[in-house]
Amino acid sequence: MVDVYHDKDIDDKILEGKKVAVIGYGSQGRAQALNMKESGVDVVVGLRPGKSWERAEADGMxxxxxxxxxxxxxxxxxxxxxxxxxxxWAEEIALAMKPGKALQFAHGFNIHFGQIKPPEGVDVIMVAPKAPGPEMRRQYEQGFGVPALIAVAQDATGQAKDKALAIAKALGSGRAGVIETTFKDETESDLFGEQAVLCGGTDWLIRRGFKVLTEAGYPPELAYFEVLNELKLIVDLIYKSGISGMYAAVSDTAKFGGMTVGPMIIDDRVEDNMRVALKAIQNGDFAKGWVDDYNAGSKEFRRLYDECKNLEIEKVGKKVRQMSGLEK
Ligand SMILES: NC(=O)c1ccc[n+]([C@@H]2O[C@H](COP(=O)([O-])OP(=O)(O)OC[C@H]3O[C@@H](n4cnc5c(N)ncnc54)[C@H](OP(=O)(O)O)[C@@H]3O)[C@@H](O)[C@H]2O)c1
Ligand SMILES: [Mg+2]
Structure with missing residues (x-):
């Protein structure tokens, strides 16, 4: 078992008299800046002029x-x-880096794949909350927190890990549990999770389920409820009480059907595909493809995102959510 740190195990005195800069005020930046500020940390937000700047000021940062x-x-x-x-990094932060300072990431991508090479003399650490920013903020406001991973890539001061733990505590993650890992393991497992299961896997499971049902003549609204809307209710059950806990809450017919047909749908070929995806993450091919597309103007990224926004299930979904008051 890995070591899990909680608030009581973490000494946050190390942050006394220290200033923390949050660069960016998006999904993670806003949640992290607000949580730390409310935990008593001296926070400054770093941005370029624009929407985020206005939002951060409106939040009192x-x-x-x-x-x-x-x-x-x-x-x-x-x-x-x-x-x-x-x-x-290259145009701004690197110019402000002095020995003894710490550079912190919420995901190991740029350090692990060598896109950013910090100088010796600075700590390079990671605190990666395992949740989207708004959820992390919501949990903190309710007195809870989301779990986080911490890691140290470079320990120049001898205090790198203590800094990461103290920040994790200020984010509220010490209430849920903080696990130490490495930049390599966080980066590769995070990419695999989001590609194979969470974002990519779930997206395409829904798309294919919707296609099969509607092609067979079932109304799109019905298909939407069966393969998308109800997914949340099922995942909530799994989140709360595990896979068998979910099965405990559905009918015996759903149990039998799920456990017999599930492995026929998500079959050995899917597992092989997952291994191919993991290889491409481990050998850097995925990172190279993503960086190359970004540097060429994000053409493929935008094409795929536009295609997604125009799917029939997206149109049906919007209508259904508006009808039920979920979306304006
Ligand atoms: N999203 C998540 O929940 C999540 C979860 C775990 C880890 N992470 C990691 O957290 C990091 C941040 O991800 P994110 O999803 O939170 O990012 P994001 O929401 O897309 O970040 C947008 C913010 O970055 C600012 N920004 C963009 N380009 C900038 C520039 N050139 N100069 C200054 N500010 C700039 C934007 O300001 P403008 O308004 O001026 O554009 C905006 O405030 C990533 O490493 C990600 O992997 C994210
Ligand atoms: Mg990620």
């Missing part, structure tokens, strides 16, 4: 340009999108 925020800070949290990080 101190906002500065990236380079100025990084200049002021002892610990710098890199919370702009992964693909934007190398430029923000």
């Amino acid at each position: 101190t906002v500065k340009r990236v380079i100025d925020a990084a200049e002021d800070a002892d610990i710098i949290l890199m919370l702009v999108p992964d693909m934007a990080q190398p430029t923000v």
Whole structure:
């Protein structure tokens, strides 16, 4: 079993008198900045002028340009999108890096795949909350937290791990549990999870289920409820009480059908495909493809995202959610 740290195991005195810069105010940046501030951390937000700047100020944050925020800070949290990080690093943060400071990530991509190479003398750490930013914020506001992974890529001060633990505690993650890992393991398992199961796997399971039902003549609204809407209810059950706990709550017919037909749908070929995806993550092919597409203007990224927005299930879904008051 891995070591799990909770609030009582974490000494956050290390943050006393230290300033923390949150670079970026999006999904993670906003949630992390607000949680830390409410935990008593001295937070400054680093941005370029624009929408995020206005939002951060409206939230009562101190906002500065990236380079100025990084200049002021002892610990710098890199919370702009992964693909934007190398430029923000090279053009601004790197200029403000001094020995003894810490550079912190919420995902190991740019360090693990060598897109950012921090100098010796600075701590390079990670605190990766295992939830989307808004969910992390919601849980903190309710007195809970989401689990987080911490890792150290470079320990220049001898205090790198203590800094990561203290930040994790300030984010509320010490209430849920903090697990130590490596940049390599976090990066590769995070990419695999989001590609094979969470985002990619779930997306395509839904798309294919919807296609099969509607092609067979069932009404799209009905198909939407069966393969998408109800998925949330099932996942909530699994989240709360595991797979067998979910089966305990559905009918015996659903139990028998699920357990017999499930492995026929998600068959050995799917597992082989997952191994191919994992290989491409481990050997850097996926990272190269993503960085290349971004550098060429994100053409493939945008094409696929547009295609997704125009799916029939998206149109049906919007209508159904509006009808039921879920969406305006
Ligand atoms: N999304 C998640 O829940 C999640 C979960 C775990 C880990 N992570 C990791 O957290 C990191 C941040 O991801 P995210 O999804 O939170 O990012 P995001 O929401 O897409 O970040 C957008 C923010 O970055 C700012 N930004 C973008 N380019 C910038 C630039 N060149 N200079 C200054 N600011 C810039 C944006 O400001 P403007 O308004 O000015 O564009 C905006 O405030 C990533 O490493 C990601 O892998 C994310
Ligand atoms: Mg991820």
